[in-house]
Amino acid sequence: MKNFTSFADAGDYKALLQQALEIKANPYGYQHIGRNKTIGLIFFNPSLRTRLSSVKAAYNLGAQAWVLNAGADSWTLEMADGAVMNGGTQEHIKDAIAVMSEYCDVLGVRTFPTLTNKAEDYGEVVFNKILQYATVPVISLESATLHPLQSFADLITVAETKQKERVKVVLTWAPHVRALPQCVPNSFCDWFSEIDWVDFVITHPEGYELDPRFTKGARIEYDQKKALEGADYVQAKNWSSYTDYGQVLGNDPAWMLTPAHMALTDSAKFLHCLPVRRNVEVSDAVLDAPGSLIIQEAGNRTFSMQTVLHELLK
Ligand SMILES: NCCC[C@H](NC(=O)CCC(=O)O)C(=O)O
Numbered sequence: 001m002k003n004f005t006s007f008a009d010a011g012d013y014k015a016l017l018q019q020a021l022e023i024k025a026n027p028y029g030y031q032h033i034g035r036n037k038t039i040g041l042i043f044f045n046p047s048l049r050t051r052l053s054s055v056k057a058a059y060n061l062g063a064q065a066w067v068l069n070a071g072a073d074s075w076t077l078e079m080a081d082g083a084v085m086n087g088g089t090q091e092h093i094k095d096a097i098a099v100m101s102e103y104c105d106v107l108g109v110r111t112f113p114t115l116t117n118k119a120e121d122y123g124e125v126v127f128n129k130i131l132q133y134a135t136v137p138v139i140s141l142e143s144a145t146l147h148p149l150q151s152f153a154d155l156i157t158v159a160e161t162k163q164k165e166r167v168k169v170v171l172t173w174a175p176h177v178r179a180l181p182q183c184v185p186n187s188f189c190d191w192f193s194e195i196d197w198v199d200f201v202i203t204h205p206e207g208y209e210l211d212p213r214f215t216k217g218a219r220i221e222y223d224q225k226k227a228l229e230g231a232d233y234v235q236a237k238n239w240s241s242y243t244d245y246g247q248v249l250g251n252d253p254a255w256m257l258t259p260a261h262m263a264l265t266d267s268a269k270f271l272h273c274l275p276v277r278r279n280v281e282v283s284d285a286v287l288d289a290p291g292s293l294i295i296q297e298a299g300n301r302t303f304s305m306q307t308v309l310h311e312l313l314k
């Protein structure tokens with residue numbers, strides 16, 4: 001593994017998953033790997049889980065971590081190549097990333113999409129600049145289009161709780177009050193469409209089709225109730241339209257996950273990456289039910305990160 005930005009970077013996912021389960025069972029058993037190593041974490045956007053689980057993962061591995069909130073804590077960064085910097089931006093990303101690489105052995109970076117410029121977002125223009133200028137391995141802490149550490153944590157959560165050889169996993173769109181990125185659902189598709197013991201189904205209202213580069217031919221079922229039938233796991237998430245880029249096309253409250261929806265499943269476990277808008281995306285009764293894995297799932301963010309750090313530093 002050179003960088004970690006997508007499912008493809010995971011390489012042999014079965015081996016990586018096995019490693020994660022071993023690390024979770026023995027979280028402090030690999031501290032020789034992180035000794036005298038420093039993990040740098042840069043956030044261009046807010047975070048609770050990714051920020052804290054990444055620091056915890058570094059500590060578990062015997063490494064140190066620093067965090068920079070780009071823009072807020074540091075100089076305002078210029079992204080454009082060849083820019084005449086006589087305006088509001090104070091430091092070029094080229095210099096900032098090369099300098100930060102001097103202060104760490106692995107760099108984690110969170111960028112977000114604009115949701116207005118599809119070509120820039122899906123071209124991962126900002127993230128690719130970071131890959132270009134970094135001189136150490138780079139981990140995506142969520143980019144404009146993907147959130148691989150989240151999907152890997154979701155995979156760990158399903159793997160450690162599943163009661164059957166094969167499981168049906170459903171990704172369902174859910175209503176929200178804002179236009180949100182497609183990163184989490186794209187990434188969930190990027191991973192779960194590839195898992196050979198998963199029957200994967202995506203459900204959303206028409207107009208919310210995701211990029212086929214990530215859905216990779218997975219079954220799309222527009223009837224949410226039909227999709228949920230017999231499900232073992234349900235992951236709910238809002239996203240804005242990919243085709244009508246960044247737009248909220250409709251917000252049918254009937255898509256909010258309630259116990260009536262979960263009753264259609266095979267006593268499915270519930271997943272959500274968090275943060276969640278309670279009683280808009282998902283009802284309290286689902287989030288707080290015994291079958292809700294949301295806290296365990298967030299807890300596994302430590303182990304997805306720790307496993308990736310282990311791979312990059314070993
Ligand atoms: N990092 C995990 C997901 C973050 C983001 N959620 C949000 O922005 C929610 C914000 C709000 O609820 O206003 C998303 O959906 O991609």
Ligand SMILES: NC(=O)OP(=O)(O)O
Binds near residue numbers: 142
């Ligand atoms: N799930 C997730 O990535 O949460 P944060 O945005 O809080 O890091």
